[in-house]
Amino acid sequence: MKKVIYIFSAIAVFIIFSYANKLNVTDNEKVAQQYIKSQGYKIISSSGQLEKYTLEKSKFSETVGIVPLKQIWGLQKNDPDGYFGKRIYVYGFIVTKHPLEKKHINFKNGVSVYVMVSEGTVIGGYSRINSNILTNFTSLDGKTLEQVKGISFEQWNEKWKKNYEN
Template identity: 50%
Template sequence: MKASWQRGWRPMKRLLYIIIGLVFLISVGCNKSISDDEKTAENYVKSQGYEITSRFGEVDKYTLEKSKLYGGTASIPYQQVWGVQEIKPDEYFGKEIVVYGFTVQNHPLQKRDKNAKNGVNLYVMLSDGEVIGGYSYPNADVVGAYSSIDGRTLEEVTGLSFQQWQENWKKKYGQDSVTQNVYTGQEKILLDYFNSKYPNSVVTDKCLVDVDNDGLEELLVALNTYSGINKTQEEEARKNGFDMRYVGIIFPKGENPTESLIVLGKIVEKGMRFEGSDLFVVETKENKTDQVKVKMNNQNGKEDYFTVKVSLNKDGTKNIQ
């Protein structure tokens, strides 16, 4: 005669098998759903004629809100991503966006970007199981902005200069941002302050950007003339066949117009000037402003860049170069 515990174990054993089976079926069902989305993304990539060499799986998932599109450095990647889409982000507010990543070959970006020689990282965006867009980036450890899914720049997608696009974007998505313009008319206040300090300087272009990643936007100005203390340095440069180019940075602090104003000078090839209205290129690294490049050119079309990098020391002082 079998022990009572053995007789009681049989129904418990059957129940345990049933539970394990149910868990397995639920798990398979969930994985199938995720796999279906990734397969949809993969099929889309292949339909564009690209050769997939590796898969990253799901690389991002978020609910799109207006607050993600403007305000502080955390919004910069979303601005870059949604700025190169054919669709408007407004249509997807409140919806979940899932992103799958692939490395591909045969992509147009490989013909126009030397950093893409090892392939292109392609990111496909889905909402409700359907592909809604995507973006691309060289498969390399480089700093820069995203391109559209077929390798076009923001300017090519929108038909606007970066400056024009930035102003439009700020008007449309920046009004509800907590960190937008610490006080009303921030740009005008900072520019007025600069002009009062250097009344004879000519501001070629200006750009609001959180260059030191402290949550407050600084005003950068590109100068074709400068009336500050480096006049002697400028004259010395010209004697030696060079020009001086200047970039001013005005750091805001609370409700005060400024914390400090710093003007950087750089000796450049004779004839280089800041010209046009799309001079500032903000580059990011790890979702933070890494540096700002200010484009210069001469009458022959040659280009060069004045690079501004700002980092904060532990004591709150700044390193600027």
């Protein structure tokens, strides 16, 4: 009888933790959606959670999806230092009413937006025109690395190498 109780208890705990984990992911995605809407963008579709990783310096040589992690973090207003050891979730959306629509000649199918969430807060993201033509990634609001950082790519790359590629 005790074995049956232990088995049912173990199953109940597993179900509760599984459900709690799904709620956390759903909450993070809601945070990402709310952020996008607060920027004035209209969500056309959602791809849900695309990536999940723990940020470490060693990961800067890897990619998230098809984008090098170094490039992603170069497009953020904040440096990655405060996020080392933290779990990063990336959610994908297709949106309209985004600044890239006005800037890009190949615009016709919306803008792909990738929102990064950590500990229930949007910490950044990146975007690009949603087209068959390969385009560069930009910040969440469509700015280049130079516009975000206020320095040339070469200056940023030297600083990056010094701080993160030792």
